[in-house]
Each structure stands twice: as structure tokens, then as C-alpha cells.
Amino acid sequence: MSHSDITPTQATNLIHHEPIYLPTSIQPHGVLLGLSSQLEIGWLSNNTQDFLGKQPRELLNQPLSTLLNAEQVKAIEQFCQHQESSVYSFKLSIQTSKGEQYFDAIAHRTQSTVILELEPTDSINQISFLNFHALVQEAIAKMRTTSNLTDFLHLVVSEVQKVTKFDRVMVYQFDQMGAGSVVAEVKRSDLSPYLGLHYPATDIPQQARELYQRCLLRFIPDMNAQPVELLAVENPETHSTPVDLNLSVLRSTHPCCVEYHQNMGVTAILVIALIKEQKLWGLISCHHQAPKHIPYEVRKMCEFLGQIVSLELEHKVNQSELDYKIKLQSLQADFIESISKADNFREALIYPEPRLLDIVNAQGAAVCLDNDITLVGATPTIEEVRALIEWVDTQITDNLFSTDSLPKLYPEAVAFKDTASGLLVLRISKLRRYYILWFRPEVIQTVNWAGQPNEPIQVNPDGSFTLCPRVSFELWQETVRLTSFCWKSCEVESAIALRNAIVGIVLSKADELAKINQDLERSNRDLASFAFAASHDLKEPLRGIYNYSNVLLEDYAQLLDEDGMEYLNTVVSLSVRMETLINSLLRLSLLGQGQLNLQATDLNNLLCQVIDVVRASRTPAQLDIRIPRLMPTIQCEPVLVSEVFSNLIINAFKYNDKQDKWVEIGYLDIHQQPEKRLQQLQPQTSAPYVFYVQDNGIGIPEHHYQTIFRLFKRLHSQEKYGGGTGAGLAISKKIVERHGGLIWVESCVGIGSALYFTL
Known part of the structure; x- marks a missing residue:
């Protein structure tokens, strides 16, 4: 099986289950002690002679007081009362055969053990808050005054390089699928650029990402250094339980990670996690060609800078998204207002044309009201849209469907990829075939990978997979076709809000119409009753006028002159006409009954x-x-x-x-x-x-x-x-x-x- 035969699901399973650290060793630039709840040394690294002047067997199973003074032990006892996962750091000095030695001490608790790590330092004095503030205040001030996200990230790498002096500092951003890309970089002039290159999700396995969310900084001063094994008290019960080194600053490096960076020509790394909305957004990754040690205090300053960057990042990304969301909401408000006032729903949707497209930033749309389909902008044909609706009706959930690669799901869409590689569908009504479809055209993209993206996955003879370090980091280009720009969450939300508004308008108009119909029906009924009663009651006196007029003409004609006769004939004629009108009115009123x-x-x-x-x-x-x-x-x-x-x-x-x-x-x-x-x-x-x-x-x-x-x-x-x-x-x-x-x-x-x- 070739790399290209590996499915995304297989790759995802692999990076979830492949172990990425060895819990039985540490990096050699410090000492690790594993303490029981009684502060007895049950675990330690096999290099205590080099740093403390004592063999491991002299310290194993001994109280911590054999190594530290009473004041230092008391400080650790007080720390043991803190909650798990908290970290306590302080300066200490230890008398050794080489004289007094100074260390940065870092302590944290696991469920059953207190981990105490010691890194040698030149001084017992800590950096004062004022000195620390002076180092970072200028960087923070610059970051806060930079509004553009790209400029902000380039400023971040520049400031971190000033503090760390690494050969290369990058910001590495993850996408929705877990792959990453270098979005900002500052480097030594003779190094090849990584800016704009993409890296597959397997380069940073899932377990490593989870660790970055818990432990915000990872430091490896020398990839080539030999790890130091951990020794434990000869106790079967203790020996069978490996020590939890997840949050250890000295934790050993996975051989795959070592080889990966060696293939890149990197010897030392410092990685700072960037967290946005409690998720891993990206990393500040520092590379150095030679071994490079950074004091613990400087690393803590970098971690603090990373937290400031995360807060500012959340603000700047959110501000950019908020500006766009406000724009969409403004367009949507105008749109909805015009729909609510319109007499013709379809006309209000499609005129003027740009309005329907702008609320989700689409290039084309189709409005389907039962069998009536109206096209707006760049779209497939009506027959293609009709067939697409039949298909999408089986895919839609919660009245919504979206994809940025329609041809991969619906092969017939290849024929109209230039107008509809991206599709967003809104179902307005389940009872009637009321849909709005938005389209986006194919956008051919060239993705620049740092080496072949499937290279880290090796297929074994038994069919299993192994995560391996990539050998090549040279530019490897992939052309992505049949894909549009992806639909942003705020665009999808805009479509949903439009549906809710339309449903509300329709219900409101239905209530108004029902009331009008009810009033009209009552008025018509009253009018018909009035017309029937009026016409019936009017006919009796009218018949009397007609009869008496005829009596006068027949019996009293000799008493009337010519004008009198004409007047009486006019009365008879008018009464006949009036009866004809009344009969017509009566006939019309009866038509509405029964x-x-x-x-x-x-x-x-x-x-x-x-x-x-x-x-x-x-x-x-x-x-x-x-x-x-x-x-x-x-x-x-x-x-x-x-x-x-x-x-x-x-x-x-x-x-x-x-x-x-x-x-x-x-x-x-x-x-x-x-x-x-x-x-x-x-x-x-x-x-x-x-x-x-x-x-x-x-x-x-x-x-x-x-x-x-x-x-x-x-x-x-x-x-x-x-x-x-x-x-x-x-x-x-x-x-x-x-x-x-x-x-x-x-x-x-x-x-x-x-x-x-x-x-």
C-alpha cells in the first residue's frame, strides 16, 4: 500500500494512538525526583552524581531532608497541599562534593507523586518583577497597538526572537482538519523560508496537541543529547506503576520527534502554545541549529508572552470576524425589513439581486418556491438546480446543508463546478418545497507543503501503520480542485437567521390575513343579509307606488292634463326600473349563500x-x-x-x-x-x-x-x-x-x- 492509499480516517486513528513520549527517561540537562506523600524519594533520574554529587542508591527511599534543608522541605510540604496540576517554582541551593550548587526547582503534583525537577543555574537570585516587566512591557505595548492580524503575528515572532535569540521563530496555525501552516516567520538570513508552507496533521500528533493545552511550553535544548533513565525503589508495587511525566519540563523526547527535527537540521526547540477560546489555535515554534540553553525564568517569561499573545489573538481574530459579522447583520436587517413590507415574497427575495447574494457572500443563488425556480447571479441551469434539490433533500439536516466541495459529494456537479463547487442550502418550509440555494465557484488553489504530506505514515507488512519522521521538507505542491472558498460560520448563521426571520414574517402575515379574512367574511355575511332584507322590504312600498300610479292613469286620466299624465307615466317607468334593480341586488346577495x-x-x-x-x-x-x-x-x-x-x-x-x-x-x-x-x-x-x-x-x-x-x-x-x-x-x-x-x-x-x- 502506498502513502496515497491511506485514508484520512486511518491517518487520524494513527496520530491518536501512537505513543509520543517515554515515561521512563528525561532529558540530561537536569535532575528529576519522584516523591511520595511523605516526601520520600521513590523515583529519580540516573544522573544525580553529575549534579548533586550523590549516587542514586544513596538517595532512593530516603527522605527529601537528606538532600534539602528544613526550610526548603517545608516549602515543598506546603505546596503538597495545593491542587493537582499546579506548578511551584523557586530557587534553591544544595551543598555537594563540588561545593554549593544553585538550581531552579520546579515542582508539580500527580495523583500519587510529587515531581521535583532541578535545573542548574548560575545564581540564587531571582529576576525581580520590575526587571521582568521591563523585558516584556515594550513587546506587549507594540502587540496591543497592532490591529491587523498578519502584522500582529509578524510582530510576535520578532519580539520572541529578541528574547530567545533563536535562529528561526514561526507562528504555526492549525486549520479545521488539523493540518497547519506557517503564517509568520523571522529567521537567520541564510536559512530557507518556511513562511506559507503547509504541514500535515501527522506532524504534530493529537497527544502532543492535548499536552500543549495543559502544559503551554515545551523546551528541548539539545535533540542529540542522550536521555537519562529513571530509577525506582525495588518495590514490585511501585515499580509496576510508571511515573506520570505529562507535565514534566524535563520529559524525554520521542525518537520520532528527535529524528524529525534532525532531518530539518534543528538541534534545539522552544514551543509556546497559543490558545483561543480554550482550543489550541496554533504554536509559536522556535528552532536553533545548535544546542541552546535558556534559563527557566526566561522560559516562563516566554510562556507569559504566549498567554498575552493568546489573549490579543482572540481579540484580533474575533474583531476581524466581528467586523464581518456586523456587516452581514446589517445587510440582513435591511433585507428582512424589505421582505416584511413586500406584497410579493419572491420579488422581495430576488430584487435587487446583490442583496440575496451579499448576506452569505455568494456569487449565485436559486430561489425555489414549489415548482417555480428563479436564478440570481452565476448559477447552474434550472434543470440542474431542480435535480440538485432532489438530491440535497436527502442530505439536509436541521433545514441546512453546506459544503465547499459539492462535486466530491454529488458527482453530477462536476459539470457546473465553475458556478457551484460550493453550496449552501436553506430549507424555509418542510410542508412546501421552499428552498434558497447559494453557490460559490471553484477556486483552484496551490497548496505548498513542506514535503510530501503522507510521508510520515509507514505501512507495515502486517497492514498496520507506524508514525515516522519525514525525511524531506522541500517544497511539495498540491493543486486542489473542485473546491470553493469554505462557508464561514457567521455566513451559515446569517442564512439561519434569514430563515427564522422569514418564518416569523410568514406567521405574522398569516395571522393578519386570517384576521382580515375573518372580518371580511363577517362583513360579507352582514352585507348579504342587509341586501336581502333591504331588497325584500323595499319591494312592498315600491309595488304600492306602481299600483296606485296605474289606478290614477286608468281612473283619473280625464282629470289630468298632458303634463300630469307624463309625470304619472314617468313614476310607473321609474318604479319598474327600481324593481328590476332590487331584483338584481337580491339575486347577487343570494349567490353568496349556501x-x-x-x-x-x-x-x-x-x-x-x-x-x-x-x-x-x-x-x-x-x-x-x-x-x-x-x-x-x-x-x-x-x-x-x-x-x-x-x-x-x-x-x-x-x-x-x-x-x-x-x-x-x-x-x-x-x-x-x-x-x-x-x-x-x-x-x-x-x-x-x-x-x-x-x-x-x-x-x-x-x-x-x-x-x-x-x-x-x-x-x-x-x-x-x-x-x-x-x-x-x-x-x-x-x-x-x-x-x-x-x-x-x-x-x-x-x-x-x-x-x-x-x-
Whole structure:
């Protein structure tokens, strides 16, 4: 198996389980003592003769007082009362065969042992706080006044190099997958640059990362130095329990780590952890070509600097993210406000176009409202988007889906990688197919690796994996394709906030609409009741006026002069007209009450009956009625539909001043007819037929197309075209709407009109 055959999961498992330190040895530049709770020496390093002038066997199983004075022992006793994982450091001196020797003492507790580490130093005097402050205050001041993150990190490496004098100091940042890259560097002029190079996750195993979060600094002064073994009291119970060296400053170095740095030409390292939001964000990594010792106090100063850098880093990264998040929130607030005020939801989403794209920094978008898909910006085709929605519907969780490499998950996306290598999907409704999809194009990136990234993983003959040091750190380039810029968390949050706002707006509008409908329904009911009662009550006195007027005309005509007779005839005429208007109003009010009695109706029979009634009231020569083909059978209330056809036929002949008048009655198949008008109608109705009544009459001006359907609205004076109440088309419209249909007119003045309706 080659390196390229190793899956990311296998590599991750490997770096999780490969041991990275040896708990049975330490680095040789100091002494380690393992103390029991009674401060007896149960463990020690096998180099006490070199530093303390005593053989290990002289100290094993002895009280600490045989080595340190009473005051020093008391200080350690007091430390033992502190909580586990705390660290206590102090200066001490020990009388040896070589005279008085000075040490930096570092103590920490484990569950069962106190670890005391001693590093030789030249002086018993500690660096004063004022001296320490003077060393770091200038560096801290510079860091706090630098707002740009890149400039800040370059300042960090410069200041750390001033303090440590290492040949190379870098800031190494981890990405989401655990790989890292050098984002800042200062170095000796003759060394090759590492700035911009990437390193695989296996270069810093997971166990090492976890240790960096607990122990913020790691120092190895000489990679080539031979480790010193630990010796224990000859006690089977004690000997079987290895000492915990996780937090030891002298802890030995894993051979893989040693060889790794030797391959880089590095002899000494100092690494400082950078923590952001309680996670390991990166490292300040210092390299030196030759052995280099740094006093413990200077290392503590570097650790303090690292903590300051972590705090400032969190502020600067967060500030950069916050600025961008505020920008998105501002765009989103304007967007949501305009949606909440809009009458047309789809139009509000897509116009103006940049707004929908800017809230997540996308280059294209698709708005899917059921089967209606609208594209904005750079996108795949509608058919490709439709197929993509079918696929993403099986992938989406919590109303959201995002990827920066769509073609790797959905192979069909390779065809439109230039517009949609990145995809962010927001599902607005689970009940209806309401989606917003945002797209980002492919961004071809060249990643510069420090050597082949899979090189550290060796496959053994038995199929197991071993973590090995990389040999090559020369530039190794990898071209990353079919990938877009990744979606930032604040961009995803912006999309989620948009959905929540839309849902809130829709619910609010639904409540408003329900209240309006409720009020409207009550008003319509009250109005219908009023119209029925008013028309019924008005007819009685009106009938009296009519009857008494006729009595006067018949019995008292000889007593009236010519003007009196004319006045009485006018009263009779007006009362007849008033009764006609009241009957129309009563008819219209009754149309809104009760359920329709729908039944299968053969329109051919229905029209025969209607035409017979119309002919009975007119001279047959006047009626040229044409029916070009047999009419279909439909579900309707026949009495009401008869009234519609009757009203339209009578109007067609009434408003016609030509000598040869004709009317044509027929229907169009909405799914087969190519007429433009029907194409516009199709999304609004599911009716299979459009019926029409066409004539060669006087025509209707376009600005009156809606006026003619209003109650009692006439386009001509009472005397012209045979009079009429102006209620026929209003009643027809009401009947059509009761059947869930639409009615409209198309006309040309002087040529004729066509009334269309659906049921």
C-alpha cells in the first residue's frame, strides 16, 4: 500500500494512538525526583552524581531532608497541599562534593507523586518583577497597538526572537482538519523560508496537541543529547506503576520527534502554545541549529508572552470576524425589513439581486418556491438546480446543508463546478418545497507543503501503520480542485437567521390575513343579509307606488292634463326600473349563500335551453348563434351556469350596432391551445377548459376591462342599447368565482369582444 492509499480516517486513528513520549527517561540537562506523600524519594533520574554529587542508591527511599534543608522541605510540604496540576517554582541551593550548587526547582503534583525537577543555574537570585516587566512591557505595548492580524503575528515572532535569540521563530496555525501552516516567520538570513508552507496533521500528533493545552511550553535544548533513565525503589508495587511525566519540563523526547527535527537540521526547540477560546489555535515554534540553553525564568517569561499573545489573538481574530459579522447583520436587517413590507415574497427575495447574494457572500443563488425556480447571479441551469434539490433533500439536516466541495459529494456537479463547487442550502418550509440555494465557484488553489504530506505514515507488512519522521521538507505542491472558498460560520448563521426571520414574517402575515379574512367574511355575511332584507322590504312600498300610479292613469286620466299624465307615466317607468334593480341586488346577495349543487352537466343540452329562452324574447332573424364544435360535459351547478351564458349572449346582441349580428360560443383546451393569453393563465388555474362568448359588436375600450364587472356600472346612457341595469356581468362574475373560476374580457373597439371564463 502506498502513502496515497491511506485514508484520512486511518491517518487520524494513527496520530491518536501512537505513543509520543517515554515515561521512563528525561532529558540530561537536569535532575528529576519522584516523591511520595511523605516526601520520600521513590523515583529519580540516573544522573544525580553529575549534579548533586550523590549516587542514586544513596538517595532512593530516603527522605527529601537528606538532600534539602528544613526550610526548603517545608516549602515543598506546603505546596503538597495545593491542587493537582499546579506548578511551584523557586530557587534553591544544595551543598555537594563540588561545593554549593544553585538550581531552579520546579515542582508539580500527580495523583500519587510529587515531581521535583532541578535545573542548574548560575545564581540564587531571582529576576525581580520590575526587571521582568521591563523585558516584556515594550513587546506587549507594540502587540496591543497592532490591529491587523498578519502584522500582529509578524510582530510576535520578532519580539520572541529578541528574547530567545533563536535562529528561526514561526507562528504555526492549525486549520479545521488539523493540518497547519506557517503564517509568520523571522529567521537567520541564510536559512530557507518556511513562511506559507503547509504541514500535515501527522506532524504534530493529537497527544502532543492535548499536552500543549495543559502544559503551554515545551523546551528541548539539545535533540542529540542522550536521555537519562529513571530509577525506582525495588518495590514490585511501585515499580509496576510508571511515573506520570505529562507535565514534566524535563520529559524525554520521542525518537520520532528527535529524528524529525534532525532531518530539518534543528538541534534545539522552544514551543509556546497559543490558545483561543480554550482550543489550541496554533504554536509559536522556535528552532536553533545548535544546542541552546535558556534559563527557566526566561522560559516562563516566554510562556507569559504566549498567554498575552493568546489573549490579543482572540481579540484580533474575533474583531476581524466581528467586523464581518456586523456587516452581514446589517445587510440582513435591511433585507428582512424589505421582505416584511413586500406584497410579493419572491420579488422581495430576488430584487435587487446583490442583496440575496451579499448576506452569505455568494456569487449565485436559486430561489425555489414549489415548482417555480428563479436564478440570481452565476448559477447552474434550472434543470440542474431542480435535480440538485432532489438530491440535497436527502442530505439536509436541521433545514441546512453546506459544503465547499459539492462535486466530491454529488458527482453530477462536476459539470457546473465553475458556478457551484460550493453550496449552501436553506430549507424555509418542510410542508412546501421552499428552498434558497447559494453557490460559490471553484477556486483552484496551490497548496505548498513542506514535503510530501503522507510521508510520515509507514505501512507495515502486517497492514498496520507506524508514525515516522519525514525525511524531506522541500517544497511539495498540491493543486486542489473542485473546491470553493469554505462557508464561514457567521455566513451559515446569517442564512439561519434569514430563515427564522422569514418564518416569523410568514406567521405574522398569516395571522393578519386570517384576521382580515375573518372580518371580511363577517362583513360579507352582514352585507348579504342587509341586501336581502333591504331588497325584500323595499319591494312592498315600491309595488304600492306602481299600483296606485296605474289606478290614477286608468281612473283619473280625464282629470289630468298632458303634463300630469307624463309625470304619472314617468313614476310607473321609474318604479319598474327600481324593481328590476332590487331584483338584481337580491339575486347577487343570494349567490353568496349556501353550497353549490354541483353535478355532471352536458353543456350542449344546457345551451339549447338557454338559446331557446333567448330566442323567445327576440326576433329569430336577429339571432345568429354559432357553436363551432360540441361542448364538453363538466361539473357545475347548471341553473347558475345557464344564467352566465344567458347574460353573455344577451349582452353580445344588445351591444351590437351592425346589421348582421352574430355570436360564437365555444371553448379552448388550456393545456393544448398555444394562445398567449392561455399561457399567462396556466399557472393561475387547474381548470381544463376556457369557455368563451364572442361577438362582432361595438367593442369595449381597454381601460374599461375591469369596470364592466362592477355592479350597476354602465358604459352608456340609459337610453342607448336597450337600457339594462348593469348587473348582468357582475352576477356572472360572482357565479364564475363561486365555481372557483376566472372571468375576463378581450376586445377591439368597433370590431367585437370575447368574454372568457373558467369553471
